[in-house]
Structures are given as structure tokens and as C-alpha cells.
Amino acid sequence: MKRALKYFLPLLIIGALGMGAHIYDASDRPLAFVQKFKPSVALETNGELIDIRERGKPLFDGDTLRTNQNGFALVQFMDKSMAKIKPDSRLIVHGDIQDKQNTSTRIGLELGEILLNVTDQGAQDFEVATNSSVASVKGTTFGATVDDYFWVEEGEVEVTSSQTGQSVTLSAKTYxxxxxxxxxxxxxLTDEELEERNGEYSEMNEKLEPTIYKVRFTNENGEERVIEVKVFENGN
Incomplete structure (x- = not known):
């Protein structure tokens, strides 16, 4: 039995790596992963613009994601919030991650439109900002455009005007x-208007097989914890 285990355990390890287990250390924590893209998505990072050619591409603080006129992307954040990004869009991701329950995320929408499904944030922070407004989210499904239009499918979003400081709280089926x-x-919003808003994102909803990425965290006491993130295979 011991001899069998001697040969079986290395095979388990090799198999796990082959299925896409990736480890990121605490000093190199991604904020999100590009789960799916089609047909062309570019990433601007550290002053370099590169085409994304593989699923599971990590996004770090300060990275810019760009879709072309025919492209879209599906991005999953570490707290499992999701962003669907339409063609001709550009956004910058900012944030900080202490652990899965302590994250801060800010999306700077510079061009285009996104639809988000944000997990219940509790004490965490999740914001979407344009040049003229900021939307603060605690857990909801909502959309945002670069020309400061916001709509909510479910949950609540607080929208604040950067110019005047005026704010409104949106609930389900409002804009x-x-x-x-x-x-x-x-x-x-009527049901028809909401359906029209969401309809253009439908092709991003295909069910795909995930690759598992693992992010290692070390707390102040030196205790390690690994969080698994499922990233789905690209649908190209």
C-alpha cells in the first residue's frame, strides 16, 4: 500500500496542475480574472498594451481593460462579483485585497458600458466611477454607461454626482x-426596457468548464490561507 501511495501521490499533484491550479502569492494578488473574451480584448499594464490570448488573465491594481468594436469580456473579481463589458469599452480596475472578506474595488469606466452582478459586500467597498459620477454598491445587479446612466435590475445602488454632491438611491427597476x-x-423602468438593456449581454452567459486559480494569503501571524477562484474557459 505504501509503495502504491509513493507513485500515486505525485500523479495527483501533476493532475491538479494539469487541471489549471495556479498559485498567486500575497505580494502579487490579482483583483480579478478575465474569464471570457471574444473576439479581441486588450490589456494595458505597466505602460504596455497587449492582446489577451488566454483565459484566466489576471487583472491587477491600475490595469486597463479594452474591448474593440466587436469584442466583449467577462471579468470575475476576487469576491466573485462579475462584470460584463460591452464592445468599445475601456475600464481601469483599482482595489486592495486583504482576504476574501475584506476587499475594496473601484472600476473607472472611461468608455462604453458594463453590466455588473456584485456580491453582497457587507463592510466591503465596490464602486463604479465615471468622470462625472460615482455609484456605490452593496450587492446588486446593475448597469452603467460612460455618459452617467445607471440602471438597477435588483438590489440598491447609490449614485452621486461628482459636480454637485447630490445623490440618489436606486432600487430594483429604476434608473x-x-x-x-x-x-x-x-x-x-418597465420590464421591456429592462429586458432591452440586458438583452445585449446574453451571449456572455454560456456555461463553460472552469479552471481553478488559487491565491495564497498570509496574515500578520504568519498563518497561510488559500482562496480558490473558478475561471471559466474562453468561448472563442
């Missing part, structure tokens, strides 16, 4: 539009 003078117009 807000920040005007040029900094004021905020808000109202309700």
Missing part, C-alpha cells in the same frame, strides 16, 4: 441619469 449641470434625473 438615474446625471445631467450636464450635475443634477440627477431618476425614474422607473
Amino acid at each position: 438615474a441619469q446625471v445631467q450636464e449641470d450635475g443634477s440627477i434625473e431618476s425614474g422607473e
